[in-house]
Amino acid sequence: MRASDLKKGKVPAPVCLLSGGDGYWTSYACKMLTAAVPAEDRDLRVDALSDPSVSEILLSVSLPSLTGEGKITVVTDRGAKLTKEEEKALAAYCEDPVTDNTLVLCDEKGVFNCVKNYAAVIDCTVLEGQESKDYLYDYAAQKGLRVQPPAMTLLLDYCNQDAGRASRELDKIADHAPDGGTVTKEIITLLVAPDERAKAYELTSALSSGNKEAAAKYLTRLSAAGVPSAVVLRSLASTYRGLLFLRISALSDEEAAKALGIRPFAVKKMRPLAKKYSAVTLKTLSDGLNDLEYHFKSGRLNVDEALNLAICRIMGVKINV
Numbered sequence: 562m563r564a565s566d567l568k569k570g571k572v573p574a575p576v577c578l579l580s581g582g583d584g585y586w587t588s589y590a591c592k593m594l595t596a597a598v599p600a601e602d603r604d605l606r607v608d609a610l611s612d613p614s615v616s617e618i619l620l621s622v623s624l625p626s627l628t629g630e631g632k633i634t635v636v637t638d639r640g641a642k643l644t645k646e647e648e649k650a651l652a653a654y655c656e657d658p659v660t661d662n663t664l665v666l667c668d669e670k671g672v673f674n675c676v677k678n679y680a681a682v683i684d685c686t687v688l689e690g691q692e693s694k695d696y697l698y699d700y701a702a703q704k705g706l707r708v709q710p711p712a713m714t715l716l717l718d719y720c721n722q723d724a725g726r727a728s729r730e731l732d733k734i735a736d737h738a739p740d741g742g743t744v745t746k747e748i749i750t751l752l753v754a755p756d757e758r759a760k761a762y763e764l765t766s767a768l769s770s771g772n773k774e775a776a777a778k779y780l781t782r783l784s785a786a787g788v789p790s791a792v793v794l795r796s797l798a799s800t801y802r803g804l805l806f807l808r809i810s811a812l813s814d815e816e817a818a819k820a821l822g823i824r825p826f827a828v829k830k831m832r833p834l835a836k837k838y839s840a841v842t843l844k845t846l847s848d849g850l851n852d853l854e855y856h857f858k859s860g861r862l863n864v865d866e867a868l869n870l871a872i873c874r875i876m877g878v879k880i881n882v
Contacts, residue, residue: 564590564685565696570597572633574681575658581686582669585725590683594665595633602628612638615647619654622664631661639672648675655679687824693717693724700728701744704735708744715746719755722824764793765800768875769837776872790864794857797871798850800831805843807835849874 562573564586572594579590598606605627610617618636626632643651655676658664666673666680688696694713701708708716708731720726730753734744737752755763764783767775783793803821807828810817814832818825835843850871857867 562681562683563688563692564593564683565688565692567593567683569593572597572663573683575660575662576655576664576676576680577666578673578676578680578682579665579667579685580671580682581684583685583687585723586685586687587667587669589725590685591635591665591667594663595635598633602626602630606630606632608632608634610634610636612640615643615651618664619650622654622662623659625661631663633663633665635665635667637667639666639668640670642672643675651676652679687722688724689722689825693722693727696724697727697731701731704731705738706731706735706742706744709746712744712746712749715749716753719749719753721827765797765804765875766834768872769834771876773876776876780872790868791857794850794854794864794868794871797875798847798854801843801847801850801875804831804835804838805840805847807832808838808840808843846875 564579564581567573567590570593577590577594579587581587595603595607608621610621613621613636618634622632622634624632651673652675655664656679666676668674687693694717697713697716698708716727716730720730734748734752764776764779767779780793803823806821807817810820812820814825814828818828821828838846853862853867853871856862857864862870
């Protein structure tokens with residue numbers, strides 16, 4: 562099951578394995594699974610263990626809570642691989658768990674795969690596409706908001722498809738809720754600051770299409786938001802390195818996303834842009850932007866001069882040559 566499918570305070574099994582490793586969804590799942598414990602009893606009934614040994618895990622989950630009610634042991638940050646003996650001991654517990662207690666294993670690195678057959682596996686990977694939108698539509702409705710589809714698309718673009726950040730932005734929007742709770746693209750533009758990758762993509766897309774007016778608008782917006790020229794230059798250089806990688810790589814979207822440190826959705830969005838250029842042109846642009854970064858950092862150019870030259874070079878190239 563998905564983390565987003567969890568109901569507040571409803572525990573699907575005595576042992577829950579949180580796989581996937583996305584920070585927001587792992588935290589969300591833990592919050593849902595422990596929600597039935599009253600705040601005043603948390604210290605007595607929720608035992609949070611960071612990078613514990615298996616013996617520490619088994620000791621915690623085998624003992625009753627100090628209130629005598631059900632106890633939840635939450636394990637995080639375990640990075641070391643389990644020994645065969647540890648795997649056997651943990652699997653043996655999961656086959657016959659303490660009835661009133663719950664074991665929650667946050668498994669970012671797959672070290673608890675040995676319990677998959679005995680646990681409720683909760684997928685904590687990032688939601689993509691329509692799944693992410695559906696979750697956020699429901700989240701917004703709980704806040705009394707009705708987000709128009711174009712506004713939702715823009716919100717996710719601005720948040721780089723990060724549902725965690727998007728939900729926090731909806732919290733902020735709810736505090737300034739418009740009449741009737743309807744959220745438009747204009748409200749998103751006014752209240753949500755696009756993250757660095759979204760800003761870089763907007764600017765890069767405008768530059769690659771030769772749209773000087775749009776490029777000037779994005780640069781003005783970045784300046785008004787207080788984004789330093791050095792950050793814009795770095796973002797452009799990083800984006801064009803990514804475009805070059807996608808232009809010459811045969812990796813799948815998922816593999817390319819891991820290599821670039823971005824989400825698969827961002828890869829899907831960047832591929833059409835990469836195809837506008839030849840690999841040679843992207844290599845030339847990427848090298849040129851790297852050189853300008855170096856000249857700025859070495860003091861040969863000030864940062865505004867370097868950024869202006871970068872934009873001129875990008876605007877001056879021919880597409881598909």
